[in-house]
Amino acid sequence: MKLILGILLPPLGVFLTYGFSSTLLINIALTLLGWIPGSIHAVWAITKHQEQEANI
Known part of the structure; x- marks a missing residue:
């Protein structure tokens, strides 16, 4: 589910995975530059x- 949100709404998918963190801020910046960079980063971050x- 998080991966689907990472593709459709990248900052939301990252927020649900990491909470408010530097990863979220990076993803917001990339999404503002374009939906595709934000989506790629979100999928990568969620998968990682x-x-x-x-x-663990």
């Missing part, structure tokens, strides 16, 4: 977070 949780 899920991989880290799986390794």
Whole structure:
């Protein structure tokens, strides 16, 4: 579900994964530059977070 939100509404997907953090601010800046960079960053960040949780 978070990945779908990361594609459709990138800052929301990142916020639900990381909360208010520097990752969210970076994603907001990228989304303001364009929807595609924001979506790519969101998918990457959400996937990275899920991989880290799986390794724990």
